[in-house]
Amino acid sequence: MSVMHGLAMQLLRIPVACDEGRAIESLPSYIIRLAQQHVIPAGTLITRLTEAHPISGTASAKAQSAPLACLTRPNRTTADVVQMVALATGTEPIVLRRMTYLFLEQALGRTAGAYAKRLRWCPACLKADVDSGQPAYLRLLWSLSAVEACEIHGLRLQERCTHCGHIPRGYAQWTCLSRCQKCKKQHEDRSHSKVLPSIQQFGLDLADLVDAISRRADSFPRGGVTAGVKKVFDAVWEAEQEIRLWNKLSRDQWIKLALQDEPISLTAARQLSSCLDVPLPLLLEGHVGTAVFKFVLENPPPALARTSAKRVDPRKLQIAFEAILAESHEPPLSLKAIATTLGVAQNTLRNHFPRKSALVVANWSAYRTSRPERYKNEAIAAARSLLSTWHDTQTELLTKKSFLRVLLNRSSLPKNLLRAVIEFVLTEQSAARLILHELDAETRNPLANRAPFA
Ligand SMILES: [Zn+2]
Ligand SMILES: [Zn+2]
Numbered sequence: 001m002s003v004m005h006g007l008a009m010q011l012l013r014i015p016v017a018c019d020e021g022r023a024i025e026s027l028p029s030y031i032i033r034l035a036q037q038h039v040i041p042a043g044t045l046i047t048r049l050t051e052a053h054p055i056s057g058t059a060s061a062k063a064q065s066a067p068l069a070c071l072t073r074p075n076r077t078t079a080d081v082v083q084m085v086a087l088a089t090g091t092e093p094i095v096l097r098r099m100t101y102l103f104l105e106q107a108l109g110r111t112a113g114a115y116a117k118r119l120r121w122c123p124a125c126l127k128a129d130v131d132s133g134q135p136a137y138l139r140l141l142w143s144l145s146a147v148e149a150c151e152i153h154g155l156r157l158q159e160r161c162t163h164c165g166h167i168p169r170g171y172a173q174w175t176c177l178s179r180c181q182k183c184k185k186q187h188e189d190r191s192h193s194k195v196l197p198s199i200q201q202f203g204l205d206l207a208d209l210v211d212a213i214s215r216r217a218d219s220f221p222r223g224g225v226t227a228g229v230k231k232v233f234d235a236v237w238e239a240e241q242e243i244r245l246w247n248k249l250s251r252d253q254w255i256k257l258a259l260q261d262e263p264i265s266l267t268a269a270r271q272l273s274s275c276l277d278v279p280l281p282l283l284l285e286g287h288v289g290t291a292v293f294k295f296v297l298e299n300p301p302p303a304l305a306r307t308s309a310k311r312v313d314p315r316k317l318q319i320a321f322e323a324i325l326a327e328s329h330e331p332p333l334s335l336k337a338i339a340t341t342l343g344v345a346q347n348t349l350r351n352h353f354p355r356k357s358a359l360v361v362a363n364w365s366a367y368r369t370s371r372p373e374r375y376k377n378e379a380i381a382a383a384r385s386l387l388s389t390w391h392d393t394q395t396e397l398l399t400k401k402s403f404l405r406v407l408l409n410r411s412s413l414p415k416n417l418l419r420a421v422i423e424f425v426l427t428e429q430s431a432a433r434l435i436l437h438e439l440d441a442e443t444r445n446p447l448a449n450r451a452p453f454a
Contacts, residue, residue: 009048009049009051009052009053009088010088011034011038011045011088011089012034012037012038012089013089013090013091014030014033014034014037014089016030016091016095016099017029017030017033017129017134017135017137018137018139019095019098019099019214020098020214020215021211021214022139022141022207022208022210022211022214023125023139023141024098024099024139024140024141024210024211024213024214025099025137025138025139025140026072026099026100026137026138026140026142026143027071027072027078027081027082027085027096027099027100027140028068028069028071028072028119028138028143028170029099029137029138029139029177030085030096030099030137031045031046031068031071031081031085032068032138032170032174032177033135033137033174033177034085034089035173035174036174036175036176040173041171041172041173041174042068042170042171042172042173042174043064043068043170043171043172046063046064046068046081046171047064049063049081049084049085049088050063050064050084052088053083053084053087053088055080055083055084056080060080062076062077062080063077063080063081063084067117067118067170067171068119068170068171069116069117069118069119069143069170070115070117071100072099072100072101072115072140072143073100073101073115074100074101074102074103074104074105074108075105075110078100078101078102079097079102082096082097082100082102094217098213098214098215098216099140100140101115101143101213102219103213103216103218103219103220104219104220104266104284105219106220106222106263107219107220107221107222107223107224107225107263107284108220108263108264108265108266108269108284109262109263109264109265111265111266111267113145114144114145114146114265114266114267115143115144115145116142116143116144116145116159118159118167118168119138119142119143119159119168119170120138120142120143120157120158120159121138121142121157121158121159121177121187122139122142122149122150122152122153122155122157122158123155123158123162123186123187123188123189124150124152124153124155124189125139125150125152125153126177126178126187127178127186127187127188129178130176130178130186135176135177136176136177136178137177138177139210140210140213140214141203141206141207141210142157144203144206144266146203146206146266146267146270147201147202147203147206147207148197148201148202148203149197149201149202151202151203151204151207153189154196154197155189155191155197156191156197156201158187161181161182161183161185161187162187162188162189162190162191163180163183163185163190164180164182164183164185166180166181166182166183168180168181169181205270205273205274205279205280206270206280208279208280209280209281209284212280212281220281220284220285221285221286222263223263223286224283224284224285224286225257225263225264225269225272225283225284225286226257226264227286228278228283228286228287228288229254229257229272229288231288232245232276232288233245233254233414234414237414240368240371243331243333243334243337244337244340247340247341248275248276249271249272251412257272269283269284276288312344312348314352317342317344317348317349317352318352318353320342321338321342321349321353321356322356324338324341324342325356325360331367332360332363332364332367333360333364334360334361334364335349335350335357335360335361335364338360375417376417376421378413379411379413379417379418379421380421380424380425382410382411382413382418382421383403383407383418383421383422383424383425384425386403386406386407386410387403387425387426387429390403394406400422400426403422403426404418404419404422407422
C-alpha cells in the first residue's frame with residue numbers, strides 16, 4: 001500500500017469553470033479540461049488515476065470503460081471518480097459531487113434513460129464562454145436527456161459537429177471544448193431551423209434542480225417524495241377534497257405513488273412536481289407542506305382562477321352545466337367540483353341556475369353524511385373477502401402487514417381506515433375460530449363438558 005501511496009498521482013489543480021447555480025460545470029467537462037491542461041487524452045488521465053488511486057478493483061475498471069459522458073450519473077462509478085479526482089487535484093470532494101447527480105442517488109430510482117449517453121452542448125453558450133475570456137465548459141444541466149434546448153439562447157443542444165458530423169469521443173484528446181475534435185472548427189448553430197424549441201424542451205424545472213444541487217451539502221433524502229405524497233393524500237382525504245386531486249392525477253397513480261417502497265423515477269417526480277405545483281427540489285426533499293395544501297384545499301388552480309375572472313356566456317354555461325348533470329356520477333359531484341370543472345365560481349352557478357344548484361348541493365350533502373359509514377362497510381367487505389380467499393389467491397404468509405399491503409393494492413380507501421378494519425376482521429375471525437374449536441371439542445368428547453353432571 002505504501003508503494004501505491006508513493007505513486008499517487010498529483011495533478012495541477014485547475015479552478016472549476018462555474019461551481020454554483022444553473023450553469024454549474026459537469027464532472028466530465030472538468031476531467032476533459034484537466035486532461036487538456038496536462039496535454040494527455042482524457043482516457044489516459046482516467047487510466048492513470050485509477051492506477052494511482054485504486055478505490056476498489058471492479059469500480060476502477062468500470063471507471064475506465066464507462067463513457068465519459070456517463071460520469072454525472074448517480075452511481076458508484078461516478079462516486080469513485082469524484083474521489084480519485086479529489087485526491088489527485090486536492091479539490092474538495094463536495095465541490096466535485098455537486099458537478100454530478102450523486103445527490104439524487106437515494107431519492108430517485110435508477111433511470112438510465114434520464115441521462116444523456118453523449119456529451120451535449122449549446123454552441124452559443126460555448127462561444128459566450130470564449131468571448132468572455134473564460135474556458136469553454138459543459139454544463140451539468142446538459143447531461144439530462146430531458147433538457148433538449150438552451151434556455152438562454154433558445155437553441156437545441158448538439159451532440160455532433162455541425163460542420164463535419166463528428167461525434168466527440170470523451171476519452172480522446174481535446175484541444176478546446178468549443179471546437180470540434182476532428183475538423184477543429186468552432187461549434188455553431190447551423191440548423192437554420194424555423195421551428196423554435198418548446199418551453200418543455202428547456203427543462204426549466206431541471207435547471208432549478210441543478211441550481212439546488214449546486215448549493216447542497218448532502219443527498220436528497222430517501223423516500224422524500226413518498227413521504228410528501230402521503231402527507232398530501234391524508235390531508236386531502238381529511239378535507240374530503242380528493243376529487244380535485246383525481247382531476248390532477250388519476251386515483252391509481254396516486255395510490256401507486258403513495259404506497260410504493262421503491263424510489264420514484266425522475267420523470268415521475270417531474271410529473272408530480274408540475275401537478276402539485278411544488279418545485280422539484282422541495283418535492284425531493286419531502287417538503288410539500290403548505291404550498292400544496294393551499295393549492296388543493298383553498299384556491300382553485302391558477303389557470304382556472306384566471307378563467308373564472310372572465311365574463312361567462314350564460315347560454316354556453318347552461319349547456320355545459322346540463323351536460324355534466326346529465327352524466328351519472330358515482331360518487332355525486334359537489335357544486336364546488338362542478339364549478340371548478342366549468343371554470344366558474346360556485347356563486348355564478350347558484351345565481352344563474354338556483355334550482356339545479358340546490359339539487360346538486362342536496363345530493364352531495366346526502367352523500368357526504370352517509371359517507372363514513374359507507375366507507376367503513378366497504379372496507380369491512382373488502383377485508384372479509386380478502387381474508388376468506390387469502391390461501392387461494394396469495395402465496396405470502398398471512399400477517400397484518402402483508403394483509404394491509406394486498407388490501408391497499410385492491411382498494412382506494414385510506415390506509416388508517418383499512419388498518420382499523422383489519423384489526424376488526426382478524427378479531428372477528430379468531431373469535432369465530434375459538435367457537436368452532438369449542439364446538440369441535442364438544443362433538444369429539446360429548447362427555448367432557450358434562451362430566452360434573454354425569
Ligand atoms: Zn446557450
Ligand atoms: Zn467537425
